[in-house]
Amino acid sequence: MKKVAVYGQSYSISAEKEIQILLEILEENNIVCFIESKFYNLLVEGDILNKKYSTFSHFNDLNNSFDLMFTLGGDGTILRAVTYIRHLGIPMLGINTGRLGFLATINKKTIKESVTLILNGAYSVQERTLLSVKTTPETEKFSEIDFALNEVTIARKNTTSMIGVTTNLNHEYLTNYWADGLIIATPTGSTGYSLSCNGPVVSPDSKNLVITPIAPHNLTARSMVISDETSIQLEVDSREKEFLISLDSRITSVAKNTKVFIEKAPFTIKSIIPNNQSFLQTLRSKLLWGEDTRNETNL
Numbered sequence: 001m002k003k004v005a006v007y008g009q010s011y012s013i014s015a016e017k018e019i020q021i022l023l024e025i026l027e028e029n030n031i032v033c034f035i036e037s038k039f040y041n042l043l044v045e046g047d048i049l050n051k052k053y054s055t056f057s058h059f060n061d062l063n064n065s066f067d068l069m070f071t072l073g074g075d076g077t078i079l080r081a082v083t084y085i086r087h088l089g090i091p092m093l094g095i096n097t098g099r100l101g102f103l104a105t106i107n108k109k110t111i112k113e114s115v116t117l118i119l120n121g122a123y124s125v126q127e128r129t130l131l132s133v134k135t136t137p138e139t140e141k142f143s144e145i146d147f148a149l150n151e152v153t154i155a156r157k158n159t160t161s162m163i164g165v166t167t168n169l170n171h172e173y174l175t176n177y178w179a180d181g182l183i184i185a186t187p188t189g190s191t192g193y194s195l196s197c198n199g200p201v202v203s204p205d206s207k208n209l210v211i212t213p214i215a216p217h218n219l220t221a222r223s224m225v226i227s228d229e230t231s232i233q234l235e236v237d238s239r240e241k242e243f244l245i246s247l248d249s250r251i252t253s254v255a256k257n258t259k260v261f262i263e264k265a266p267f268t269i270k271s272i273i274p275n276n277q278s279f280l281q282t283l284r285s286k287l288l289w290g291e292d293t294r295n296e297t298n299l
Contacts (some may be wrong), residue, residue, distance in 0.1 A: 001067045001119060003032045005056060005090070007081040008039040008072040008243055015097040016048050022070060022095065023049070025115050034066075036084070041149040059084050066090045068118075068272065073194070074098020080131075082149050087267035093118065093274075098181045102191045102285055105277050115272040124273045129186045129228055130265035131207045133247060147265045148247035148253040150189030154234060155181035155214065155244040156258065157253060162217055164237035169230050172191040176237075179216040181244075183210060184232060186264050191286075201287075204271075209264075222283075232262040251293055257289060 008015060024031050035043070037057040043049050056062055062084060071081045071094045078094045085092065094104030095111055106114045111141065117123060131148045156163045165177040172183055185194035190202040190210050199212035209230065212223040236243045241255040245260065273279075283289050 001029070001031055001033075003066050005034045005036070005066050005069040005084075006039070006063060006072070007036045007069060007084065008042075009075065009077055013224070015095075015108070018072055018097055018111060019043065019048065019096055021111045022072070022115065025112060029119060029206075036057045038090075047244060052154075056084070057266055059086055059088075062088060062090065063096040064088055064090065070095060070197045071104060071179075072097055072100055073104065075103040076249060078103040078230050078260065081147055082269055083145050084237070085269065086145075087145075089267075089270060091270040091272045093272040097100060102286055103188065103271070105282050105284070106274070109213075110276065114276060122275040126271040126273055127208075127268040128188045128204060128267060128271055129209075131184060131186060131209075132191060132263055132265040133245070135245070135254060136259045136261070136263040137255075139252060139254055139258070141250070142245075142247060145247070145250065148189075148268055149186065150183040150192045150248045151183050151194060151246075152180055153183050153193065153214075153244075154236060155246070156238060157240055157244045159238070159240045161239045163212075163243060166235045168233040169226060171231070171233065175221070177216060177221060178218060179213040179221070180236065181214040181242060182212060183212040185212060186210075191283075194223070197223075200225065200285065216297070224291075228264045230263075234262070235259040236260075 034054045034056050037055040069090050071077045071093050071263050090299050096104035097107045097108050110177045133152055154165055157171050162178050165182045167174045183194045188206045194210050194212040197212050198215050199210050204209055207228050209228050210225055210226050213221045215263040236256055238256045243256055
């Protein structure tokens with residue numbers, strides 16, 4: 001490893017010790033480090049850095065000469081960092097300084113151990129599916145960044161009334177969901193918003209997507225697991241003139257006659273998993289699976 005990028009929260013410093021530990025390890029191993037400009041300015045203002053670093057501020061400032069991107073924060077930080085990487089194929093590793101952290105899996109207490117494992121080649125690479133979104137008519141806000149790592153969500157706007165989401169899979173009618181909205185989640189996003197709406201947990205390496213209604217009026221409406229090769233077409237019926245579309249944390253309003261087309265993106269995000277981490281271990285620790293005392297002998 002010769003060159004890395006570092007991305008963190010730009011609105012507050014919550015990882016002073018963690019960024020210092022990371023930069024110290026990188027410097028010890030003669031690894032060139034570029035820091036996202038807003039995060040860098042925050043670190044300079046906080047007098048946290050002991051030297052100057054090169055910075056990046058846009059997707060165009062990065063290229064495939066970078067071996068890895070480190071993020072410091074929670075899962076939201078990783079979702080924002082993805083907009084800098086896009087299709088470049090730069091692997092990501094999240095150091096969790098937030099709360100839950102399904103994507104940012106590296107505990108802040110094990111930074112040195114985990115980074116050392118990576119430098120020694122003791123890791124695996126997990127490719128994560130993204131969703132690509134198109135609308136008719138086109139939605140200007142998503143014209144450049146038209147993809148999502150976690151989920152695409154259709155939701156009501158400025159009303160307490162339900163919306164109807166007519167859903168077609170591969171141009172075949174599925175149903176009309178009467179609900180507060182509809183979530184189309186990747187395996188990565190299955191542990192996010194979809195999970196809180198009673199959706200299933202899906203293994204990151206499975207080739208599936210999850211359709212989860214938000215507070216459906218029809219109680220027989222349940223989450224559905226489909227192939228990630230499926231093309232999805234959505235149309236919304238609403239009392240309001242607009243509804244909301246969100247791609248991870250990016251949200252916009254569109255006219256209710258807008259048609260939404262969702263499919264698997266043509267690129268993936270590479271997630272680095274050190275050998276001291278695993279998806280099943282994350283499930284146990286984050287969702288408290290196995291907390292039943294009867295399972296203690298199996299832990």
